[in-house]
Amino acid sequence: MSRRIEVTELAGATVSRPRGAEAYAKLHQLLAQGPLDVALDGARILSASFLDELVLKLQRARELESVTFLVTDESTTRKLERIASIRAAIIYVQAAETMPRHIVERRDVHLSPTFSSKKVPA
Amino acid sequence: MVSLSWLNVDQVCAAVDFTGTPASLDLSDVTFFDQFSVIYLGMFVRYHTSHGTTLEVYPPNATKAREYLARQRFWERFNFTEESITREKQFRTTTGTSLNNIIDIERRERVGEDIADQVQRLLQESQARVRSDEVAEIVAELVENFAQHSKGELAAFTMQWYPNMKRVVLALGDCGIGIRTSLSSVTRYARLRDAPHWDAAAKAFEAGVTRKREGGTGLTLVQDSVRLMRGSMLLTTGDGYVQTRANGKVVVGQMAYDLSGVQLEVVIPERR
Numbered sequence: 001m002s003r004r005i006e007v008t009e010l011a012g013a014t015v016s017r018p019r020g021a022e023a024y025a026k027l028h029q030l031l032a033q034g035p036l037d038v039a040l041d042g043a044r045i046l047s048a049s050f051l052d053e054l055v056l057k058l059q060r061a062r063e064l065e066s067v068t069f070l071v072t073d074e075s076t077t078r079k080l081e082r083i084a085s086i087r088a089a090i091i092y093v094q095a096a097e098t099m100p101r102h103i104v105e106r107r108d109v110h111l112s113p114t115f116s117s118k119k120v121p122a
Numbered sequence: 123m124v125s126l127s128w129l130n131v132d133q134v135c136a137a138v139d140f141t142g143t144p145a146s147l148d149l150s151d152v153t154f155f156d157q158f159s160v161i162y163l164g165m166f167v168r169y170h171t172s173h174g175t176t177l178e179v180y181p182p183n184a185t186k187a188r189e190y191l192a193r194q195r196f197w198e199r200f201n202f203t204e205e206s207i208t209r210e211k212q213f214r215t216t217t218g219t220s221l222n223n224i225i226d227i228e229r230r231e232r233v234g235e236d237i238a239d240q241v242q243r244l245l246q247e248s249q250a251r252v253r254s255d256e257v258a259e260i261v262a263e264l265v266e267n268f269a270q271h272s273k274g275e276l277a278a279f280t281m282q283w284y285p286n287m288k289r290v291v292l293a294l295g296d297c298g299i300g301i302r303t304s305l306s307s308v309t310r311y312a313r314l315r316d317a318p319h320w321d322a323a324a325k326a327f328e329a330g331v332t333r334k335r336e337g338g339t340g341l342t343l344v345q346d347s348v349r350l351m352r353g354s355m356l357l358t359t360g361d362g363y364v365q366t367r368a369n370g371k372v373v374v375g376q377m378a379y380d381l382s383g384v385q386l387e388v389v390i391p392e393r394r
Contacts, residue, residue: 012232013232013235015232015234015235015238015262015263015266016234016235016262016266017266044242044255044258045235045238045239045242045255045258045259045262046259047234047259047262047263047266048259048263048339048340048343048344048347049263049266049339049340049343052339052343075253075255075256075259075347078346078350079343079347082342082343082346083339083343086329086330086339086342109346111327111345111366111370111372112372113324113327113364113372113373113374114371114372114373114374115320115373115374115375116373116374116375117375117376118375119128119129119363119365119375121127121129122354122355122356122365122366122367122368122389
Protein backbone atom coordinates (compact mmCIF):
# COMPACT_ATOMS: atom_id res chain seq x y z
CA MET A 1 0.00 0.00 0.00
CA SER A 2 1.24 3.47 -0.92
CA ARG A 3 2.05 6.06 1.67
CA ARG A 4 0.60 9.53 1.31
CA ILE A 5 2.37 12.87 1.46
CA GLU A 6 1.15 16.42 0.91
CA VAL A 7 2.96 18.27 -1.85
CA THR A 8 3.41 21.17 0.57
CA GLU A 9 5.62 18.90 2.69
CA LEU A 10 8.01 18.43 -0.20
CA ALA A 11 9.02 22.06 -0.77
CA GLY A 12 8.91 25.41 0.98
CA ALA A 13 6.66 26.73 -1.76
CA THR A 14 4.92 25.12 -4.71
CA VAL A 15 5.81 27.87 -7.16
CA SER A 16 8.70 27.93 -9.66
CA ARG A 17 11.00 25.40 -11.26
CA PRO A 18 13.71 25.46 -8.55
CA ARG A 19 11.02 24.59 -5.96
CA GLY A 20 9.91 21.72 -8.20
CA ALA A 21 13.48 20.44 -8.19
CA GLU A 22 13.59 20.83 -4.41
CA ALA A 23 10.37 18.81 -4.12
CA TYR A 24 11.78 16.12 -6.37
CA ALA A 25 14.95 15.78 -4.27
CA LYS A 26 12.86 15.07 -1.17
CA LEU A 27 10.46 12.80 -3.05
CA HIS A 28 13.37 10.82 -4.52
CA GLN A 29 14.61 9.98 -1.02
CA LEU A 30 11.14 8.93 0.11
CA LEU A 31 10.64 6.75 -2.97
CA ALA A 32 13.53 4.58 -1.84
CA GLN A 33 11.10 3.14 0.71
CA GLY A 34 8.36 2.40 -1.83
CA PRO A 35 5.59 4.03 -3.90
CA LEU A 36 4.00 7.26 -2.77
CA ASP A 37 0.73 9.14 -3.22
CA VAL A 38 1.36 12.88 -3.54
CA ALA A 39 -1.69 14.99 -2.62
CA LEU A 40 -1.79 18.16 -4.73
CA ASP A 41 -5.06 19.76 -3.63
CA GLY A 42 -3.65 21.24 -0.41
CA ALA A 43 -1.33 23.68 -2.16
CA ARG A 44 -2.60 27.24 -2.12
CA ILE A 45 -0.74 28.24 -5.28
CA LEU A 46 0.55 25.41 -7.46
CA SER A 47 2.38 26.71 -10.49
CA ALA A 48 2.68 24.82 -13.76
CA SER A 49 6.46 25.24 -13.78
CA PHE A 50 6.67 23.61 -10.36
CA LEU A 51 4.63 20.62 -11.54
CA ASP A 52 6.50 20.40 -14.82
CA GLU A 53 9.88 20.29 -13.11
CA LEU A 54 8.68 17.67 -10.63
CA VAL A 55 7.27 15.47 -13.41
CA LEU A 56 10.32 15.97 -15.63
CA LYS A 57 12.73 14.92 -12.91
CA LEU A 58 10.60 11.90 -11.98
CA GLN A 59 10.42 10.93 -15.64
CA ARG A 60 14.18 11.20 -16.14
CA ALA A 61 14.78 9.05 -13.07
CA ARG A 62 12.11 6.54 -14.26
CA GLU A 63 10.23 7.07 -11.01
CA LEU A 64 6.89 8.32 -12.40
CA GLU A 65 5.46 4.80 -12.16
CA SER A 66 5.98 4.89 -8.37
CA VAL A 67 4.06 8.11 -7.85
CA THR A 68 0.31 8.71 -7.88
CA PHE A 69 -0.86 12.30 -7.81
CA LEU A 70 -4.01 12.67 -5.70
CA VAL A 71 -5.99 15.44 -7.32
CA THR A 72 -9.62 16.51 -7.53
CA ASP A 73 -9.05 20.08 -8.67
CA GLU A 74 -9.97 20.48 -12.34
CA SER A 75 -7.39 23.17 -13.01
CA THR A 76 -4.54 21.05 -11.61
CA THR A 77 -5.72 18.05 -13.60
CA ARG A 78 -5.67 20.14 -16.78
CA LYS A 79 -2.10 21.20 -16.06
CA LEU A 80 -1.06 17.57 -15.61
CA GLU A 81 -2.79 16.68 -18.89
CA ARG A 82 -0.83 19.36 -20.73
CA ILE A 83 2.46 18.42 -19.07
CA ALA A 84 1.83 14.75 -19.96
CA SER A 85 1.40 15.85 -23.56
CA ILE A 86 4.40 18.20 -23.70
CA ARG A 87 6.76 15.77 -21.95
CA ALA A 88 5.26 12.59 -23.44
CA ALA A 89 4.98 11.40 -19.85
CA ILE A 90 2.84 8.72 -18.25
CA ILE A 91 1.41 10.37 -15.17
CA TYR A 92 -0.78 8.49 -12.71
CA VAL A 93 -3.60 10.31 -10.95
CA GLN A 94 -6.32 9.33 -8.50
CA ALA A 95 -9.38 11.40 -7.67
CA ALA A 96 -10.37 9.56 -4.48
CA GLU A 97 -8.81 6.91 -2.30
CA THR A 98 -11.63 4.51 -3.11
CA MET A 99 -11.02 4.82 -6.85
CA PRO A 100 -8.22 3.13 -8.78
CA ARG A 101 -5.40 5.22 -10.10
CA HIS A 102 -5.35 5.88 -13.82
CA ILE A 103 -3.09 7.44 -16.43
CA VAL A 104 -3.91 11.07 -17.04
CA GLU A 105 -5.07 11.82 -20.56
CA ARG A 106 -2.70 13.78 -22.75
CA ARG A 107 -4.16 17.04 -23.90
CA ASP A 108 -2.61 18.39 -27.07
CA VAL A 109 -3.03 22.02 -28.02
CA HIS A 110 -1.87 23.25 -31.39
CA LEU A 111 -2.12 26.98 -31.88
CA SER A 112 -0.84 28.26 -35.20
CA PRO A 113 -0.28 32.01 -35.16
CA THR A 114 -1.43 34.03 -38.14
CA PHE A 115 0.13 37.34 -39.14
CA SER A 116 -2.02 40.43 -39.05
CA SER A 117 -1.02 43.82 -40.35
CA LYS A 118 -3.68 45.51 -38.25
CA LYS A 119 -3.93 45.57 -34.46
CA VAL A 120 -7.38 44.89 -33.06
CA PRO A 121 -8.69 44.60 -29.48
CA ALA A 122 -8.75 41.03 -28.17
CA MET B 123 -8.78 63.13 -25.83
CA VAL B 124 -6.72 59.96 -26.11
CA SER B 125 -7.22 56.74 -24.25
CA LEU B 126 -3.91 54.87 -24.19
CA SER B 127 -3.79 51.13 -24.64
CA TRP B 128 -1.64 48.65 -26.57
CA LEU B 129 -3.41 49.83 -29.72
CA ASN B 130 -1.72 53.24 -29.65
CA VAL B 131 0.91 53.50 -26.90
CA ASP B 132 3.61 52.37 -29.35
CA GLN B 133 2.67 55.24 -31.68
CA VAL B 134 3.09 57.74 -28.83
CA CYS B 135 6.59 56.37 -28.23
CA ALA B 136 7.39 56.29 -31.95
CA ALA B 137 6.47 59.99 -32.16
CA VAL B 138 9.23 61.00 -29.73
CA ASP B 139 11.88 62.99 -31.54
CA PHE B 140 15.24 61.82 -30.28
CA THR B 141 17.14 64.31 -32.42
CA GLY B 142 15.87 67.14 -30.23
CA THR B 143 17.54 68.01 -26.91
CA PRO B 144 15.95 67.00 -24.72
CA ALA B 145 13.73 64.42 -26.43
CA SER B 146 10.11 65.09 -25.59
CA LEU B 147 7.32 62.67 -24.75
CA ASP B 148 3.94 64.27 -25.28
CA LEU B 149 1.14 62.90 -23.09
CA SER B 150 -0.83 66.15 -22.99
CA ASP B 151 -3.90 64.72 -24.78
CA VAL B 152 -4.07 61.50 -22.78
CA THR B 153 -7.16 61.11 -20.62
CA PHE B 154 -6.84 57.42 -19.65
CA PHE B 155 -4.01 54.90 -19.30
CA ASP B 156 -4.79 51.20 -19.26
CA GLN B 157 -2.54 48.79 -17.34
CA PHE B 158 -0.52 47.75 -20.37
CA SER B 159 0.09 51.28 -21.59
CA VAL B 160 1.34 52.44 -18.21
CA ILE B 161 3.82 49.56 -18.02
CA TYR B 162 4.88 50.09 -21.66
CA LEU B 163 5.42 53.81 -21.13
CA GLY B 164 7.23 53.16 -17.87
CA MET B 165 9.63 50.80 -19.59
CA PHE B 166 10.10 53.28 -22.42
CA VAL B 167 11.09 55.97 -19.92
CA ARG B 168 13.22 53.59 -17.86
CA TYR B 169 15.07 52.29 -20.90
CA HIS B 170 15.95 55.70 -22.29
CA THR B 171 16.81 57.18 -18.90
CA SER B 172 19.13 54.28 -18.13
CA HIS B 173 20.79 54.82 -21.51
CA GLY B 174 21.54 58.44 -20.80
CA THR B 175 18.70 60.13 -22.67
CA THR B 176 17.01 63.03 -20.96
CA LEU B 177 13.29 62.93 -21.62
CA GLU B 178 11.16 66.01 -21.30
CA VAL B 179 7.59 65.01 -20.62
CA TYR B 180 4.45 66.95 -21.32
CA PRO B 181 2.09 65.53 -18.69
CA PRO B 182 -1.62 64.95 -19.37
CA ASN B 183 -3.77 68.06 -19.33
CA ALA B 184 -6.63 66.00 -17.94
CA THR B 185 -6.50 66.22 -14.15
CA LYS B 186 -7.58 62.62 -13.54
CA ALA B 187 -4.94 61.18 -15.85
CA ARG B 188 -2.26 63.44 -14.36
CA GLU B 189 -3.25 62.49 -10.83
CA TYR B 190 -3.27 58.82 -11.75
CA LEU B 191 0.37 58.99 -12.79
CA ALA B 192 1.23 61.06 -9.72
CA ARG B 193 -0.48 58.57 -7.39
CA GLN B 194 1.65 55.83 -8.85
CA ARG B 195 4.72 58.06 -8.54
CA PHE B 196 5.19 57.14 -12.16
CA TRP B 197 8.12 59.41 -12.99
CA GLU B 198 9.88 58.78 -9.73
CA ARG B 199 9.40 55.05 -10.26
CA PHE B 200 10.64 54.76 -13.81
CA ASN B 201 12.94 57.71 -14.22
CA PHE B 202 15.71 56.32 -12.10
CA THR B 203 18.41 53.70 -12.04
CA GLU B 204 17.90 50.33 -10.42
CA GLU B 205 20.45 51.06 -7.71
CA SER B 206 18.55 54.08 -6.48
CA ILE B 207 15.36 52.20 -5.67
CA THR B 208 14.84 51.71 -1.99
CA ARG B 209 13.02 48.67 -0.70
CA GLU B 210 10.32 50.82 0.93
CA LYS B 211 9.35 52.17 -2.47
CA GLN B 212 9.03 48.76 -4.07
CA PHE B 213 5.94 47.52 -2.32
CA ARG B 214 2.77 49.49 -2.08
CA THR B 215 -0.34 49.20 -0.01
CA THR B 216 -3.42 47.79 -1.66
CA THR B 217 -6.78 49.36 -2.38
CA GLY B 218 -10.04 47.57 -3.02
CA THR B 219 -9.48 47.07 -6.71
CA SER B 220 -5.77 47.35 -7.37
CA LEU B 221 -2.36 46.75 -5.95
CA ASN B 222 -2.00 50.55 -5.94
CA ASN B 223 -0.40 50.10 -8.30
CA ILE B 224 2.97 49.20 -9.69
CA ILE B 225 5.18 46.67 -7.98
CA ASP B 226 8.79 46.30 -8.95
CA ILE B 227 9.87 42.73 -9.44
CA GLU B 228 13.10 42.13 -7.63
CA ARG B 229 15.27 39.18 -8.43
CA ARG B 230 14.97 37.40 -5.13
CA GLU B 231 13.67 34.15 -3.69
CA ARG B 232 9.90 33.73 -3.57
CA VAL B 233 9.15 36.99 -5.39
CA GLY B 234 6.56 35.22 -7.55
CA GLU B 235 4.84 33.65 -4.60
CA ASP B 236 4.84 36.90 -2.60
CA ILE B 237 3.24 38.95 -5.36
CA ALA B 238 0.81 36.13 -6.19
CA ASP B 239 -0.17 36.05 -2.51
CA GLN B 240 -1.00 39.75 -2.60
CA VAL B 241 -3.08 39.27 -5.74
CA GLN B 242 -4.93 36.28 -4.31
CA ARG B 243 -5.68 38.08 -1.04
CA LEU B 244 -6.97 41.12 -2.88
CA LEU B 245 -9.18 39.07 -5.19
CA GLN B 246 -10.57 37.05 -2.29
CA GLU B 247 -11.39 40.20 -0.34
CA SER B 248 -13.02 41.80 -3.36
CA GLN B 249 -16.18 40.75 -5.13
CA ALA B 250 -14.30 39.84 -8.32
CA ARG B 251 -15.81 36.69 -9.80
CA VAL B 252 -12.62 35.04 -10.94
CA ARG B 253 -10.86 32.00 -9.52
CA SER B 254 -8.32 33.75 -7.34
CA ASP B 255 -6.13 30.64 -7.12
CA GLU B 256 -5.88 30.34 -10.90
CA VAL B 257 -5.12 34.03 -11.32
CA ALA B 258 -2.51 33.79 -8.56
CA GLU B 259 -0.89 30.84 -10.34
CA ILE B 260 -0.63 32.86 -13.53
CA VAL B 261 0.87 35.77 -11.60
CA ALA B 262 3.38 33.52 -9.85
CA GLU B 263 4.41 31.96 -13.13
CA LEU B 264 4.84 35.25 -14.96
CA VAL B 265 6.54 37.12 -12.13
CA GLU B 266 9.07 34.30 -11.65
CA ASN B 267 9.64 34.32 -15.39
CA PHE B 268 10.31 38.07 -15.49
CA ALA B 269 12.47 37.93 -12.37
CA GLN B 270 14.66 35.30 -14.03
CA HIS B 271 14.84 36.78 -17.50
CA SER B 272 14.95 40.56 -17.09
CA LYS B 273 18.67 41.03 -16.85
CA GLY B 274 19.92 44.29 -15.44
CA GLU B 275 16.73 46.27 -15.48
CA LEU B 276 13.95 45.80 -12.97
CA ALA B 277 10.70 44.38 -14.18
CA ALA B 278 7.37 45.77 -12.97
CA PHE B 279 3.94 44.32 -12.31
CA THR B 280 0.51 45.84 -11.92
CA MET B 281 -2.98 44.45 -11.44
CA GLN B 282 -6.37 46.06 -11.60
CA TRP B 283 -9.89 44.77 -11.19
CA TYR B 284 -12.40 46.71 -13.29
CA PRO B 285 -15.80 45.95 -11.68
CA ASN B 286 -17.72 47.84 -14.37
CA MET B 287 -16.01 46.05 -17.23
CA LYS B 288 -16.10 42.77 -15.27
CA ARG B 289 -12.48 41.90 -15.82
CA VAL B 290 -9.18 41.58 -14.03
CA VAL B 291 -6.14 42.89 -15.87
CA LEU B 292 -2.52 42.01 -15.16
CA ALA B 293 0.39 43.77 -16.83
CA LEU B 294 4.09 43.09 -16.54
CA GLY B 295 7.09 44.46 -18.33
CA ASP B 296 10.80 44.92 -18.41
CA CYS B 297 13.23 46.73 -20.69
CA GLY B 298 15.87 44.03 -20.80
CA ILE B 299 17.28 42.19 -23.79
CA GLY B 300 13.98 40.86 -25.12
CA ILE B 301 13.03 37.46 -26.46
CA ARG B 302 14.88 37.53 -29.80
CA THR B 303 18.27 38.36 -28.31
CA SER B 304 17.71 35.95 -25.45
CA LEU B 305 16.71 32.95 -27.58
CA SER B 306 19.19 33.58 -30.40
CA SER B 307 22.07 33.57 -27.90
CA VAL B 308 21.92 29.76 -27.96
CA THR B 309 22.97 27.80 -31.03
CA ARG B 310 19.70 25.94 -31.57
CA TYR B 311 17.78 29.23 -32.02
CA ALA B 312 20.58 31.25 -33.66
CA ARG B 313 18.47 31.60 -36.83
CA LEU B 314 16.14 33.94 -34.90
CA ARG B 315 18.89 36.59 -34.77
CA ASP B 316 17.75 37.95 -38.12
CA ALA B 317 14.09 37.01 -37.79
CA PRO B 318 11.34 39.52 -37.06
CA HIS B 319 10.62 40.05 -33.36
CA TRP B 320 7.13 38.58 -33.73
CA ASP B 321 8.66 35.35 -35.04
CA ALA B 322 10.88 35.02 -31.96
CA ALA B 323 7.94 35.93 -29.70
CA ALA B 324 5.75 33.25 -31.26
CA LYS B 325 8.56 30.73 -30.83
CA ALA B 326 8.70 31.50 -27.10
CA PHE B 327 5.13 30.20 -26.75
CA GLU B 328 6.06 26.80 -28.14
CA ALA B 329 6.44 24.11 -25.50
CA GLY B 330 10.04 23.32 -24.60
CA VAL B 331 11.53 26.44 -26.17
CA THR B 332 14.05 27.98 -23.79
CA ARG B 333 17.63 29.20 -23.88
CA LYS B 334 18.28 27.08 -20.82
CA ARG B 335 18.81 23.32 -20.82
CA GLU B 336 15.39 22.61 -19.39
CA GLY B 337 12.03 24.28 -18.95
CA GLY B 338 10.35 26.32 -21.61
CA THR B 339 6.79 25.51 -20.63
CA GLY B 340 5.94 28.58 -18.53
CA LEU B 341 4.52 30.79 -21.27
CA THR B 342 2.86 27.82 -22.99
CA LEU B 343 1.01 26.81 -19.84
CA VAL B 344 0.07 30.38 -18.92
CA GLN B 345 -1.37 30.85 -22.40
CA ASP B 346 -3.28 27.61 -21.91
CA SER B 347 -4.72 28.70 -18.54
CA VAL B 348 -5.70 32.12 -19.89
CA ARG B 349 -7.40 30.53 -22.89
CA LEU B 350 -9.36 28.13 -20.67
CA MET B 351 -10.62 31.10 -18.66
CA ARG B 352 -11.71 32.71 -21.95
CA GLY B 353 -9.22 35.47 -21.34
CA SER B 354 -6.78 37.14 -23.67
CA MET B 355 -3.06 37.63 -23.55
CA LEU B 356 -0.76 40.05 -25.28
CA LEU B 357 3.02 39.94 -25.38
CA THR B 358 5.15 42.58 -27.04
CA THR B 359 8.91 42.41 -27.51
CA GLY B 360 10.97 44.71 -29.70
CA ASP B 361 8.59 45.71 -32.48
CA GLY B 362 6.71 42.40 -32.48
CA TYR B 363 3.65 41.13 -30.70
CA VAL B 364 1.74 37.92 -30.07
CA GLN B 365 -1.90 38.23 -29.16
CA THR B 366 -3.92 35.28 -27.89
CA ARG B 367 -7.51 36.33 -28.30
CA ALA B 368 -10.46 35.30 -26.17
CA ASN B 369 -11.72 33.11 -29.04
CA GLY B 370 -8.45 31.14 -28.94
CA LYS B 371 -7.04 32.63 -32.13
CA VAL B 372 -3.37 33.59 -31.99
CA VAL B 373 -2.24 36.59 -34.02
CA VAL B 374 1.25 37.97 -34.51
CA GLY B 375 2.17 41.36 -35.87
CA GLN B 376 4.26 44.46 -35.69
CA MET B 377 4.31 47.38 -33.25
CA ALA B 378 5.06 50.92 -34.38
CA TYR B 379 7.92 51.20 -31.90
CA ASP B 380 10.86 48.88 -31.18
CA LEU B 381 11.00 48.81 -27.37
CA SER B 382 13.63 46.70 -25.64
CA GLY B 383 12.48 43.93 -23.35
CA VAL B 384 9.15 42.19 -22.95
CA GLN B 385 5.80 43.70 -22.01
CA LEU B 386 2.77 41.57 -21.33
CA GLU B 387 -0.92 41.93 -20.55
CA VAL B 388 -3.40 39.29 -19.40
CA VAL B 389 -7.12 40.05 -19.34
CA ILE B 390 -9.33 37.66 -17.39
CA PRO B 391 -13.08 38.12 -17.66
CA GLU B 392 -15.27 37.57 -14.63
CA ARG B 393 -17.52 34.51 -14.66
CA ARG B 394 -21.14 35.16 -15.48
